[in-house]
Amino acid sequence: MNNLKKVLCLSVCVTFGAVCFTVSANAQTRDRVVKPTSSQPTNMPPSAAEQTRPQPASRPTLTNPIIVVSPARSESKPLVTRTSSSKAVNSPAAMASAGRSVYAMSTSLKIDNAIKSRYGIRYVYGTAGPNTYDCSGFVWSVFQEAGIDFTRSSARSMWSMSDPVYGDERFKYGTLVFLNNFGHMGIVADENGFYHASSSKGITYSPFAGYWQNRIVGFGRLKPQYTNTQSGNQDDR
Template sequence: MSLTAHIPSHRKPRRSAPKSALRAGVAGGVLSTIAVAGAAGPAQAEPVTQTIEMPTLTSGLSTAVAASAEATQQVALDLETQAHEDAAATSAAKAATKAKAEAVRKAEAKKKAEAAAKAKAEAALRASRSEARTTLSASGSTTVASSSSSTTGSSSSSATGSAASVIAFVKAQVGDAYVSGGTGPNSWDCSGLVQAAFRTVGVDLPRVSQAQSTAGTQVSLSNLQPGDILYWGGAGSAYHVGVYVGGGQFVGAQNSSTGVVQRPLSYDPPSGAVRVL
């Protein structure tokens, strides 16, 4: 008898084959059943019923809805107010444009009326002067009493005939404008006025002051007669001329500030004089 015959063995006992086969068969049967049940589909499953509860409106939600409605109404009111303001602004702009156009029209009409009135007055003045010149020139026998004086002496004489006509012409131009190179009928320079005055009596004088200062006989300033030509500067180099009208007075187109004036000899004493008539 062996010494280890009574010592129990620590090895697990072998399972018998029949038990293993049985377990395998059972497991295979279960799996087959599950497979068959899966193939059968949900048609064999019982329906599941679930109840869903809907939330109820609370007082807070009602307040929010009311506030939203009020905001929408306010926006509508604001839009309506803005529309009214825009319409009023457009209407005011149209009215302002119309008023401006009317003001411009009235201003232009007033300006035209003033221009027409001025032109009419100037035409009437020219006609009056023209008539006066024609009458004076036609008379030819008008007598102008005058006395001659100067810084060195005086004398008196009567202007008749051509001299009277020359004097009447230059006096009729007093108040006209001075324009360099002007020869009338409403603006003159000094030599243009003298030339036009003597032309009315058929005397054709040179155009410029230098030549007019030597156009006649040189006379003393103490022996002047109405109708004599006065000059300023040297004979042949004069820079200004005028007409002695008697009574110690002369008429000349002085400058752009004064125009044609009648002044005493003391206002601007001449340098010399020539007698043409």
């Protein structure tokens, strides 16, 4: 009986020891969770600086498209200023009305129409139309069509058939201009330029300023005795 009590007591002690050992081992292997501590109370209200700090304002959403307007571009000025025109400034009618034509209005208009109908036709020396012209042939054919008839001849010969004119009379419409030592001639349009048969451009208008300025040798008008009609005389107006 005593032996049985001893065995039971020993069994209880062994079991209790085993349980204690197991609990102690589990406690050592369990992860420790360290709760952080704050130096300030958790429910402390925000400081005065945080309360008064301005909050950034939210930008409103764009509803309209952005249009970029470039500054107005100033007109660029030409590098070279034109000092002469590429065509006659004054019309034959205006010249005749102002008394600035050698011939009457009707004759001046006939001369103008004859020039325009030949405009651009190429130059060939010694010809007088209708498909090619040289300088004197062009002048002769234009005057023929306007009713002013005279014998076809060279520029130098036509100078001898003309009365020289000076001053403002040189620039009346229909006056003859002689150039290049009387080797070239044309019909005055106004004070700015003349019509002629150019070896490079054909029948054209050229300004006096520039290339031709120093090549002019004289201005003249056909003498009445060399023309077979008087319909083109200035006094017929």
